[in-house]
Amino acid sequence: MPQSTEHRVAVLVLAAGASRRLGRPKQLLPYTGGVLLDAALATARGSGADQVVVALGGSGDEVRAVVDTSGCTVVENPNYSTGCSSSIAAALPSLHPDTEVLVLLLGDQPGVTAATVHRLLEGRGDAPLAVCRYADGIGHPFAFDSTVFAALSGLHGDKGVWKLLEQRAADVVEVPVPGPIPPDVDTEDDYLRLLAGQGGAG
Numbered sequence: 533m534p535q536s537t538e539h540r541v542a543v544l545v546l547a548a549g550a551s552r553r554l555g556r557p558k559q560l561l562p563y564t565g566g567v568l569l570d571a572a573l574a575t576a577r578g579s580g581a582d583q584v585v586v587a588l589g590g591s592g593d594e595v596r597a598v599v600d601t602s603g604c605t606v607v608e609n610p611n612y613s614t615g616c617s618s619s620i621a622a623a624l625p626s627l628h629p630d631t632e633v634l635v636l637l638l639g640d641q642p643g644v645t646a647a648t649v650h651r652l653l654e655g656r657g658d659a660p661l662a663v664c665r666y667a668d669g670i671g672h673p674f675a676f677d678s679t680v681f682a683a684l685s686g687l688h689g690d691k692g693v694w695k696l697l698e699q700r701a702a703d704v705v706e707v708p709v710p711g712p713i714p715p716d717v718d719t720e721d722d723y724l725r726l727l728a729g730q731g732g733a734g
Contacts, residue, residue, distance in 0.1 A: 539632040539677075541583075541653065543576040545569075545604075547639030548589030548612035548619045553718050557591035558640050560598055561723055568717060569599050571642035577603065578646030579653075581635065583628055587612075587619035617692035621685045634681065636674045636693065642726070643714025649673055655707030661697060664713075665706035670697075671713035 547569050551558040559569040569586075576584040585605045588595055589612025596606070605626050611618040620636070627634065633656075635649055648664065652675050656662035662675040674693065676684060683696055697704055717723050 540628060540630045541579075541581045541633045541635065542627050542631045543579055543581040543584050543635045543637055543649065543673075544620065544623050545572050545576050545584065545586040545637045545639050546616050546619050547572065547595070548587045548592075548609040549616070549640075550590035550613060554720060554723070557594055558717050558723075559588075559591065559595050561717065563642060563726070567598060568642060569595060569639050572637055572639045572644075573599070573601070573604065575642075575644055575646050575649065576637055579635070579649035580646075581649075583631065585623050585626055586639070587623050589613075589619065615688065615690035615692065617687035617689055620687060620693070624681055624685050627681075632678050634676050634678075634684075636672060636676070638672050638716055640718070641672060641714050641716040644673055648709055651709055652707050656705050659705035660703045661700055662705045662707055663697065664709040666709050666711060666713045668712045670706065 547559050561568045563571055583605060585607060586601055587607045587609050589609040592608060607623045607626050609619045609622040637644060652662055652664055652673055656675050660677045660680050663670050664673060687693060687696060715722060715726060717726055
Protein backbone atom coordinates (compact mmCIF):
# COMPACT_ATOMS: atom_id res chain seq x y z
CA MET A 533 0.00 0.00 0.00
CA PRO A 534 1.61 3.30 -1.01
CA GLN A 535 2.05 6.01 1.54
CA SER A 536 -0.33 8.94 1.50
CA THR A 537 2.61 11.33 1.73
CA GLU A 538 5.81 11.64 -0.23
CA HIS A 539 7.96 11.57 2.88
CA ARG A 540 10.77 9.03 3.00
CA VAL A 541 9.84 6.72 5.89
CA ALA A 542 11.94 4.32 7.95
CA VAL A 543 10.58 1.79 10.42
CA LEU A 544 12.79 0.84 13.36
CA VAL A 545 11.97 -2.50 15.00
CA LEU A 546 13.23 -2.52 18.58
CA ALA A 547 14.37 -6.09 19.30
CA ALA A 548 17.54 -5.75 21.36
CA GLY A 549 16.20 -6.58 24.81
CA ALA A 550 17.73 -9.24 27.03
CA SER A 551 14.31 -10.76 27.96
CA ARG A 552 15.29 -10.82 31.63
CA ARG A 553 11.74 -11.23 32.91
CA LEU A 554 11.00 -14.05 30.49
CA GLY A 555 14.26 -15.94 30.99
CA ARG A 556 14.67 -16.86 27.31
CA PRO A 557 14.93 -14.78 24.12
CA LYS A 558 11.45 -13.41 23.49
CA GLN A 559 12.44 -12.62 19.90
CA LEU A 560 12.55 -16.37 19.24
CA LEU A 561 9.30 -17.46 20.88
CA PRO A 562 7.28 -19.62 18.46
CA TYR A 563 4.41 -17.65 16.96
CA THR A 564 2.11 -18.21 13.97
CA GLY A 565 4.44 -20.55 12.13
CA GLY A 566 7.56 -18.50 12.82
CA VAL A 567 8.87 -16.59 15.81
CA LEU A 568 7.77 -13.39 17.53
CA LEU A 569 10.27 -11.15 15.77
CA ASP A 570 9.17 -12.50 12.37
CA ALA A 571 5.74 -11.02 13.04
CA ALA A 572 7.15 -7.57 13.79
CA LEU A 573 9.36 -7.65 10.70
CA ALA A 574 6.38 -8.71 8.57
CA THR A 575 4.49 -5.67 9.84
CA ALA A 576 7.45 -3.41 9.10
CA ARG A 577 7.89 -4.81 5.60
CA GLY A 578 4.16 -4.60 4.92
CA SER A 579 4.01 -0.95 5.96
CA GLY A 580 5.47 0.24 2.68
CA ALA A 581 8.36 1.97 4.44
CA ASP A 582 11.40 2.88 2.38
CA GLN A 583 13.75 1.31 4.94
CA VAL A 584 13.32 -1.28 7.68
CA VAL A 585 15.90 -1.20 10.48
CA VAL A 586 16.05 -3.81 13.21
CA ALA A 587 18.06 -3.24 16.40
CA LEU A 588 19.50 -6.39 17.97
CA GLY A 589 21.49 -6.85 21.16
CA GLY A 590 20.66 -9.57 23.64
CA SER A 591 20.82 -13.00 21.94
CA GLY A 592 21.75 -11.23 18.71
CA ASP A 593 23.68 -14.18 17.28
CA GLU A 594 20.81 -16.57 17.96
CA VAL A 595 18.32 -14.18 16.41
CA ARG A 596 20.44 -13.78 13.28
CA ALA A 597 20.62 -17.56 12.93
CA VAL A 598 16.84 -17.99 13.06
CA VAL A 599 15.14 -14.82 11.83
CA ASP A 600 15.04 -13.78 8.18
CA THR A 601 16.33 -10.21 8.21
CA SER A 602 16.74 -9.99 4.44
CA GLY A 603 16.01 -6.52 3.14
CA CYS A 604 16.51 -5.03 6.60
CA THR A 605 19.30 -2.87 7.95
CA VAL A 606 20.51 -4.76 11.01
CA VAL A 607 22.05 -2.65 13.78
CA GLU A 608 23.88 -4.11 16.76
CA ASN A 609 23.31 -2.30 20.05
CA PRO A 610 26.11 -3.20 22.50
CA ASN A 611 24.43 -1.05 25.16
CA TYR A 612 21.07 -2.84 25.02
CA SER A 613 21.06 -3.45 28.79
CA THR A 614 20.59 0.30 29.40
CA GLY A 615 17.16 0.34 27.75
CA CYS A 616 15.53 0.81 24.38
CA SER A 617 16.67 4.43 24.06
CA SER A 618 20.15 3.10 23.34
CA SER A 619 18.77 1.08 20.43
CA ILE A 620 17.26 4.22 18.93
CA ALA A 621 20.57 6.04 19.30
CA ALA A 622 22.41 3.11 17.71
CA ALA A 623 19.99 2.94 14.78
CA LEU A 624 19.71 6.62 13.84
CA PRO A 625 23.10 6.78 12.05
CA SER A 626 22.02 3.88 9.83
CA LEU A 627 19.01 5.73 8.43
CA HIS A 628 19.10 6.91 4.82
CA PRO A 629 20.16 10.57 4.93
CA ASP A 630 16.91 11.65 3.27
CA THR A 631 14.71 9.96 5.89
CA GLU A 632 11.96 12.35 6.95
CA VAL A 633 9.88 10.15 9.24
CA LEU A 634 10.88 7.39 11.66
CA VAL A 635 8.32 4.91 12.98
CA LEU A 636 9.15 3.00 16.15
CA LEU A 637 7.81 -0.54 16.28
CA LEU A 638 8.22 -2.91 19.23
CA GLY A 639 9.60 -6.33 18.36
CA ASP A 640 7.41 -8.02 21.00
CA GLN A 641 4.02 -6.52 20.09
CA PRO A 642 2.70 -8.69 17.24
CA GLY A 643 -0.82 -7.29 17.44
CA VAL A 644 0.39 -4.14 15.69
CA THR A 645 -0.31 -4.56 11.98
CA ALA A 646 0.82 -2.85 8.80
CA ALA A 647 -2.63 -1.22 8.70
CA THR A 648 -1.87 0.36 12.08
CA VAL A 649 1.33 1.87 10.69
CA HIS A 650 -0.54 3.13 7.61
CA ARG A 651 -3.16 4.75 9.81
CA LEU A 652 -0.48 6.42 11.93
CA LEU A 653 1.36 7.80 8.90
CA GLU A 654 -1.81 9.00 7.23
CA GLY A 655 -3.16 10.59 10.40
CA ARG A 656 -0.04 12.40 11.55
CA GLY A 657 -0.16 15.11 8.89
CA ASP A 658 3.07 17.04 9.26
CA ALA A 659 3.22 16.75 13.05
CA PRO A 660 6.71 16.29 14.48
CA LEU A 661 5.47 13.55 16.82
CA ALA A 662 2.52 11.19 16.44
CA VAL A 663 1.19 8.34 18.56
CA CYS A 664 -1.63 5.82 18.34
CA ARG A 665 -4.69 6.55 20.45
CA TYR A 666 -6.32 3.20 21.15
CA ALA A 667 -9.62 2.71 22.99
CA ASP A 668 -7.78 2.27 26.29
CA GLY A 669 -4.87 4.68 25.94
CA ILE A 670 -1.75 5.72 24.04
CA GLY A 671 0.43 3.03 22.53
CA HIS A 672 2.96 2.12 19.87
CA PRO A 673 3.78 2.55 17.10
CA PHE A 674 5.04 6.13 17.33
CA ALA A 675 6.19 8.38 14.49
CA PHE A 676 8.80 11.14 14.59
CA ASP A 677 9.84 13.53 11.87
CA SER A 678 13.47 14.36 11.23
CA THR A 679 13.37 17.53 13.34
CA VAL A 680 13.08 15.25 16.39
CA PHE A 681 15.96 12.88 15.52
CA ALA A 682 18.54 14.85 17.51
CA ALA A 683 16.34 14.69 20.60
CA LEU A 684 15.80 10.96 20.07
CA SER A 685 19.53 10.35 19.93
CA GLY A 686 19.98 11.90 23.38
CA LEU A 687 17.38 9.83 25.24
CA HIS A 688 18.22 7.42 28.05
CA GLY A 689 16.58 4.33 29.54
CA ASP A 690 13.44 2.39 28.69
CA LYS A 691 11.06 5.32 29.19
CA GLY A 692 13.05 7.96 27.32
CA VAL A 693 10.62 8.14 24.40
CA TRP A 694 7.65 8.51 26.73
CA LYS A 695 9.41 11.34 28.57
CA LEU A 696 10.07 13.06 25.24
CA LEU A 697 6.39 12.80 24.35
CA GLU A 698 5.51 14.38 27.69
CA GLN A 699 8.03 17.19 27.19
CA ARG A 700 6.76 17.87 23.67
CA ALA A 701 3.07 17.28 24.40
CA ALA A 702 1.99 20.34 22.44
CA ASP A 703 3.59 18.88 19.30
CA VAL A 704 2.08 15.39 19.60
CA VAL A 705 -0.78 14.31 17.35
CA GLU A 706 -2.89 11.38 18.58
CA VAL A 707 -4.11 9.20 15.71
CA PRO A 708 -7.22 7.16 16.54
CA VAL A 709 -6.77 3.39 16.15
CA PRO A 710 -9.68 1.03 16.86
CA GLY A 711 -9.48 -1.57 19.60
CA PRO A 712 -7.33 -1.86 22.74
CA ILE A 713 -3.57 -1.40 22.90
CA PRO A 714 -2.01 -4.59 21.49
CA PRO A 715 -0.25 -6.46 24.32
CA ASP A 716 3.50 -6.90 24.37
CA VAL A 717 5.32 -9.94 25.69
CA ASP A 718 7.48 -9.51 28.79
CA THR A 719 6.64 -12.62 30.84
CA GLU A 720 5.66 -16.25 30.33
CA ASP A 721 2.08 -15.34 31.28
CA ASP A 722 2.06 -12.62 28.61
CA TYR A 723 3.17 -15.19 26.06
CA LEU A 724 0.55 -17.73 27.09
CA ARG A 725 -2.17 -15.07 26.84
CA LEU A 726 -0.92 -14.12 23.40
CA LEU A 727 -1.07 -17.73 22.22
CA ALA A 728 -4.51 -18.20 23.72
CA GLY A 729 -5.74 -15.18 21.80
CA GLN A 730 -4.25 -16.49 18.55
CA GLY A 731 -5.40 -20.07 18.93
CA GLY A 732 -1.89 -21.43 19.51
CA ALA A 733 1.65 -20.93 18.27
CA GLY A 734 1.27 -22.12 14.76
